Amino acid sequence: MKIHEYQAKEVFGRFGVPVPKGMVCQTPEKAQSYARDLGRAVVVKAQVHVGGRGKAGGVKVARTPEEANEIASAILGMDIKGLSVRKVLCEPAIDIREEYYLGVALDRDSQRNTVIVSAAGGVDIEQVAEETPEKIARLPIDPLLGFQSWHALDVAKRGGLRSDILPQAAKTLRGLVAAYLASDANMAEINPLAVTSDGQVVAADGKMVIDDNALYRQEALQQYYEESEEDEIEAEAHRRGIQYVRLDGTVGVIGNGAGLVMTTLDEVSRAGGKAANFLDIGGGAKAELVRNSLEIVLMNPQVKSVFFNIFGGITRGDEVARGILQAYDELQLSVPIVIRLSGTMAEEGRRLLEGSPLIPAATMQEAAQKAVRLAA
Numbered sequence: 291m292k293i294h295e296y297q298a299k300e301v302f303g304r305f306g307v308p309v310p311k312g313m314v315c316q317t318p319e320k321a322q323s324y325a326r327d328l329g330r331a332v333v334v335k336a337q338v339h340v341g342g343r344g345k346a347g348g349v350k351v352a353r354t355p356e357e358a359n360e361i362a363s364a365i366l367g368m369d370i371k372g373l374s375v376r377k378v379l380c381e382p383a384i385d386i387r388e389e390y391y392l393g394v395a396l397d398r399d400s401q402r403n404t405v406i407v408s409a410a411g412g413v414d415i416e417q418v419a420e421e422t423p424e425k426i427a428r429l430p431i432d433p434l435l436g437f438q439s440w441h442a443l444d445v446a447k448r449g450g451l452r453s454d455i456l457p458q459a460a461k462t463l464r465g466l467v468a469a470y471l472a473s474d475a476n477m478a479e480i481n482p483l484a485v486t487s488d489g490q491v492v493a494a495d496g497k498m499v500i501d502d503n504a505l506y507r508q509e510a511l512q513q514y515y516e517e518s519e520e521d522e523i524e525a526e527a528h529r530r531g532i533q534y535v536r537l538d539g540t541v542g543v544i545g546n547g548a549g550l551v552m553t554t555l556d557e558v559s560r561a562g563g564k565a566a567n568f569l570d571i572g573g574g575a576k577a578e579l580v581r582n583s584l585e586i587v588l589m590n591p592q593v594k595s596v597f598f599n600i601f602g603g604i605t606r607g608d609e610v611a612r613g614i615l616q617a618y619d620e621l622q623l624s625v626p627i628v629i630r631l632s633g634t635m636a637e638e639g640r641r642l643l644e645g646s647p648l649i650p651a652a653t654m655q656e657a658a659q660k661a662v663r664l665a666a
């Protein structure tokens with residue numbers, strides 16, 4: 291789950307990261323009165339779940355309260371990479387002398403949380419990594435040792451940060467890592483960490499992505515969840531407690547178990563087609579969940595056929611067959627559905643499907659080929 295800049299800064303601030311004291315505004319009038327109360331230049335920043343807001347015109351400095359009003363009205367309602375801006379963050383404008391990059395993310399290759407520092411901040415860090423990788427310093431965190439102050443100083447120094455800034459930067463980095471760990475995040479970054487003209491560091495931007503699988507124990511962060519920024523179908527699936535990811539093909543895919551569903555997506559590609567989604571009904575699914583899942587998959591108008599791939603363990607083939615038949619009747623479906631059932635109660639399931647318009651397949655490969663052909 292992505293959270294907004296103002297939310298990330300709230301969390302970072304609690305862990306000792308220096309953050310500007312700002313205000314979230316939903317109207318130009320509010321931005322104006324914030325600027326008037328502050329009595330100096332403010333920066334007005336679009337709050338949307340994408341990077342590159344600056345380049346898209348979503349970050350602007352206002353010198354007067356009237357200008358804050360004008361800028362906020364231009365940014366509110368703006369479309370940034372397909373997301374519409376409904377809130378802006380207003381903060382005291384920072385007089386930026388230098389821009390650094392501080393980040394921490396889960397590196398799946400080394401299986402470590404890895405700290406990343408660069409003096410080439412402000413811009414796209416991916417671009418820096420590609421064009422001038424020597425400007426980026428990394429430090430994988432040892433899970434037993436943790437991230438100590440000497441680690442922070444070492445990586446900040448290797449990242450090319452100015453020596454007089456090192457103690458402040460190291461402290462900020464430790465705060466960032468603490469916020470990341472406490473929030474079950476898989477990415478947290480400050481880009482840029484601004485160095486002001488009087489030599490102070492402050493997080494001018496903040497970003498954090500929370501591991502969805504840990505949200506159940508992150509009650510304080512759950513309130514940051516915003517459906518409207520999600521895909522409509524994904525949001526509906528989420529409400530129904532269904533693991534669904536929208537893709538851009540035409541073959542709807544439903545299976546039990548994430549591994550099997552991933553394999554099913556591969557089989558669809560191998561058969562020359564493209565999957566329209568990932569949907570995992572999990573273990574032990576009942577007819578009702580099967581029906582619900584089919585309904586979710588068919589909300590996507592691009593779906594031209596559906597491929598059910600069920601390997602019964604705790605999931606019973608007859609339960610799944612009943613769910614599909616129930617959905618077929620109730621939802622008056624016309625989309626062809628190909629089913630591969632195997633494992634527990636698969637034969638009973640196949641018997642239930644006999645004489646129905648549903649298309650059986652003996653193997654995953656055969657099912658994939660049929661589903662792809664029917665979608666074409």
Ligand code: GDP
Nearest residue numbers: 333341342343344349383384412481482494495
């Ligand atoms: P992003 O483009 O989505 O990453 O948004 P940022 O918050 O990083 O803002 C983009 C750029 O705007 C930063 O790299 C800064 O150069 C600039 N910026 C952000 N906040 C301020 C500020 O308070 N004052 C000034 N002068 N520039 C700012």
Ligand code: MN
Nearest residue numbers: 412481482495
């Ligand atoms: Mn940024």
